[in-house]
Amino acid sequence: MxxxxxxxxxxxxxxxxxxxxxxxxxRKLDSYLxxxxxxxxxxxxxxxxHKWVVDKxxxxxxxxxxxxxxxxxxxxxxxxxxxxxxxYA
Numbered sequence: 001m002x003x004x005x006x007x008x009x010x011x012x013x014x015x016x017x018x019x020x021x022x023x024x025x026x027r028k029l030d031s032y033l034x035x036x037x038x039x040x041x042x043x044x045x046x047x048x049x050h051k052w053v054v055d056k057x058x059x060x061x062x063x064x065x066x067x068x069x070x071x072x073x074x075x076x077x078x079x080x081x082x083x084x085x086x087x088y089a
Contacts, residue, residue: 026077
């Protein structure tokens with residue numbers, strides 16, 4: 001699982017190009033990532049209830065809910081990336 005966060009950082013750096021609507025792209029990627037991890041959790045533990053899966057893999061911190069994490073790592077959100085705006089002189 002530690003490979004995934006570094007891969008996500010590379011994808012995030014690519015999407016944060018100014019001419020792309022990065023905020024919208026990050027929001028859609030976060031949504032897709034949540035749906036993917038949710039389906040994975042339900043499939044991996046098909047004999048367990050939804051609440052058990054939520055308690056096992058998702059936590060909340062401050063005002064943020066639905067943070068996916070395991071014992072080894074925490075999944076980053078695309079929307080946590082700073083968007084750099086470039087000014088052309």
